[in-house]
Amino acid sequence: MSRPSQAKQPTPDHHGVSVIQSQSHAIVAPGLQQVPQLVPANTSAGGGKAAKMKKPSADKESDEYRQRRERNNLAVKKSRMRSKQKAMDTQQRVNELKEENERLEAKIKLLSKELSVLKDLFLEHAHNLADNVHPPAASVETSVTSHVGN
Amino acid sequence: MSRPSQAKQPTPDHHGVSVIQSQSHAIVAPGLQQVPQLVPANTSAGGGKAAKMKKPSADKESDEYRQRRERNNLAVKKSRMRSKQKAMDTQQRVNELKEENERLEAKIKLLSKELSVLKDLFLEHAHNLADNVHPPAASVETSVTSHVGN
DNA sequence: TAAGATTGCGCAATCG
DNA sequence: TCGATTGCGCAATCTT
Numbered sequence: 001m002s003r004p005s006q007a008k009q010p011t012p013d014h015h016g017v018s019v020i021q022s023q024s025h026a027i028v029a030p031g032l033q034q035v036p037q038l039v040p041a042n043t044s045a046g047g048g049k050a051a052k053m054k055k056p057s058a059d060k061e062s063d064e065y066r067q068r069r070e071r072n073n074l075a076v077k078k079s080r081m082r083s084k085q086k087a088m089d090t091q092q093r094v095n096e097l098k099e100e101n102e103r104l105e106a107k108i109k110l111l112s113k114e115l116s117v118l119k120d121l122f123l124e125h126a127h128n129l130a131d132n133v134h135p136p137a138a139s140v141e142t143s144v145t146s147h148v149g150n
Numbered sequence: 151m152s153r154p155s156q157a158k159q160p161t162p163d164h165h166g167v168s169v170i171q172s173q174s175h176a177i178v179a180p181g182l183q184q185v186p187q188l189v190p191a192n193t194s195a196g197g198g199k200a201a202k203m204k205k206p207s208a209d210k211e212s213d214e215y216r217q218r219r220e221r222n223n224l225a226v227k228k229s230r231m232r233s234k235q236k237a238m239d240t241q242q243r244v245n246e247l248k249e250e251n252e253r254l255e256a257k258i259k260l261l262s263k264e265l266s267v268l269k270d271l272f273l274e275h276a277h278n279l280a281d282n283v284h285p286p287a288a289s290v291e292t293s294v295t296s297h298v299g300n
Numbered sequence: 301t302a303a304g305a306t307t308g309c310g311c312a313a314t315c316g
Numbered sequence: 317t318c319g320a321t322t323g324c325g326c327a328a329t330c331t332t
Contacts, residue, residue: 068303069325069326069327071303071304072303072304072305072325072326072327073324073325073326074304075303075304075305075306076305076306076307076324076325076326077323077324078304078305079304079305079306079307080306080323080324082305083306087237087240090237090240090241090244091240093244094240094243094244094247097244097247097248097251098247100251101247101250101251101254104251104254104255104258105254107258108254108257108258108261111258111261111262111265112261114265115261115264115265115268118265118268118269118272119268121272122268122271125275218318219310219311219312221318221319222310222311222312222318222319222320223309223310223311224319225318225319225320225321226309226310226311226320226321226322227308227309228319228320229319229320229321229322230308230309230321232320233321302332303331303332304330304331304332305329305330305331305332306328306329306330306331307327307328307329307330308326308327308328308329309325309326309327309328310324310325310326311323311324311325312322312323312324313321313322313323314320314321314322314323315319315320315321315322316318316319316320316321
């Protein structure tokens, strides 16, 4: 999130090439002969000599390289796990909010009904006053509590 | 989601091997020489003869193969786009539900207040009755409407 | 500059 | 058989 960088660029074609892992982990896919072995050209970096170059030890199959790759693979796995977890959490959040919503809607319905009842009683009472009639207050209380049932 | 299959197995090491794409799209990574070219062994399938096998035209670099790969790559891209879109939609849903929730909470607060006012008026009136006092109904109506402001 | 985190991409195994 | 998914590794970038 919050990474607008890689925006809309057509993705500058990178790699598209891979090398056999052989050795250590990464058992070669069954049905494939362990052949050739691709080797990267150690060119570039520095003046232009095509020899060994020291710093950018980007040599394939080198310890440096393999270690970096392995660490990155772990990081990738970790990152993806987080990503999936986050997605699940978000989905869970949606469910919780939905429930909360229903709960609130129900409460609103209840309060509205209570209010409606009280208002009706008020009107009724107002009429009674207008007609100069005075029914016992007890009956009023009873009506309210029975309807509200709070 | 919902695919317990590949469950907890140590991942039956597949591939880990790749072949240079060369040709058509897939520009080789800069700094790499276009070398060897890995070739799969067309073994297996059928009796056990190591020759050409007919059906499982799983030959690498073959038309069949490249076409299938390309189609799959498209499908993958499509699938991933959907996945991301879904995630964004879910996040959006969360935001909407949150807003809805606040709206409902506010409404509940308002209704509760209205109810509170009306109940207080009821109590006050009851006391008036008990004290045999009868204030004009007009004042009551005024109070209610001003508080409710509906 | 180094190292971990993200992200796009292609491959292969599966699923449906 | 074929598209849809998913785990995985690579490389380019971004973030720290």
